[in-house]
Amino acid sequence: MGMSISQKILSAKSRQDSVSPGDIVLADVDLAFANDITAPISIDFVKKLGVDVFDKGKVALIPDHFTPNKDISSANQCKIMRDFVRDGDLPNYWESGEVGIEHALLPEQGYIKPGMLIVGADSHTCTHGALGAFATGMGSTDVGFAFATGKSWFKVPESIKFVYTGRRNKWVGGKDLILYTIGKIGVAGALYKSMEFAGDTIKELPMEDRLTMCNMAIEAGGKNGIIEPDEITFEYLKERGVGEGDYTAYKSDPDAYYSKIIEIDVEDIEPQVAFPHLPENAKGLSEIKEDIKIDQAFIGSCTNGRIGDLRIAASVLKNNKVAKYVRLIIIPATVDVYKQALKEGLFDIFMEAGAVISTPTCGPCLGGYMGILADGEVGISTSNRNFVGRMGSKSSALYLSSPAVAAASAVAGKIISPDEVVK
Secondary structure, eight states: OBOOHHHHHHHHHTTOSOOOTTOEEEEEOSEEEEETTTHHHHHHHHHHHTOOOSOGGGEEEEOOSSTTTOSHHHHHHHHHHHHHHHHHTOSOBOOTTTOOOHHHHHHHTTOOOTTOEEEESSGGGGGGGGGTOEEEEOOHHHHHHHHHHSEEEEEOOEEEEEEEESOOOTTOOHHHHHHHHHHHHOTTTTTTEEEEEESHHHHTSOHHHHHHHHHGGGGGTOSEEEOOOOHHHHHHHHHTTOOGGGOOOOOOOTTBOOSEEEEEEGGGOOOEEEOTTOTTOEEEGGGOOSOOBOSEEEEOHHHHOSHHHHHHHHHHHTTOOOOTTOEEEEOOSSHHHHHHHHHTTHHHHHHHHTOEEOOSOOGGGGTOSSSOBOTTOEEEESSSOOOTTTTBOTTOEEEEOOHHHHHHHHHHTBOOOGGGTOO
16 A cells, blocks of 8 residues: 555655555654744754754744734734844844735745654644645644754644646635635544545646645644645745755555545635635535625735735725725735735835735734724634634624735625626
């Protein structure tokens, strides 16, 4: 029996010829990272051990959730990180003015490569599987262990293969594909499984959309999301100065074992909206019969804050105005995305439409700041979760969508198809 791509990476990193689902392995970590919420606990663990980090070049600390600092508590969290970085002379740290959302920043800067084993103290670390890495989120203490030793324990997951075929419909991107998939299998449908995305549709899918799909693997309970590296992957890496000799690109064996193989014809998929209060409550736009009025639309986050997402939003917002009494918040995921959007004139389109633009931050996604929903308010967001109280008041309601649908809904003041507002 052959091995899946996830098994091959865990096998290589645990220095074994092969591994099987259910095996427990101690594996070498290529990159361990944490953010301003989770890092202080990891740092405290390392300090209690009385050791230095295992490899300065393989540890990253990224203050992205509450920065620029929103209050004294968040400022103190960041100070713990900053002091640790300064004392240890750690190179992989980004201060305000250069920092971005961790799951957008690390791939953008060339830190993520095929074949890597990556752990992060954030559940959406699975994003990085889009580049053919095994990447998964862990608790802060587990990541602290990785900081100190360069190793982590894993139970080798079973794999589910999702095969997408057909041509995508207008306005349908990676966000719609993954919302549709989660709607099909449920939020526990891939519990502790490796979600392997494959098929002709994926082979033609831009890297940004692949990152979005792997980002939300955790929303189906997945241990990781992963896509085999191909020419799109290699070109993305080349643009970031990563050469072919800098990584190992694994592929699943033809006879690899999968607990399930799920085939999806994307020609059946239209733009999706996930209703409160779970990502699995996904519906196509044509299935929504009632008017769902909104108070706020948010375009950004580690899921949909990249330059391609902003370009799509701009194509919808151009020559349109945000509806009265509706707030539209747009947050580029990184400084480079911010600069590129500014250079392309996207900010002019956003501001003329009536949007608010922020420096890169996770802010609103986790109900932190820069876009909190009040009691009884309704929001639509391009982020990844819509649990009760996720973006503010427990009596608020949050819908998830792509940037195109979120932008159109901001213009209409209700959830609507982009086709109905694009002039």
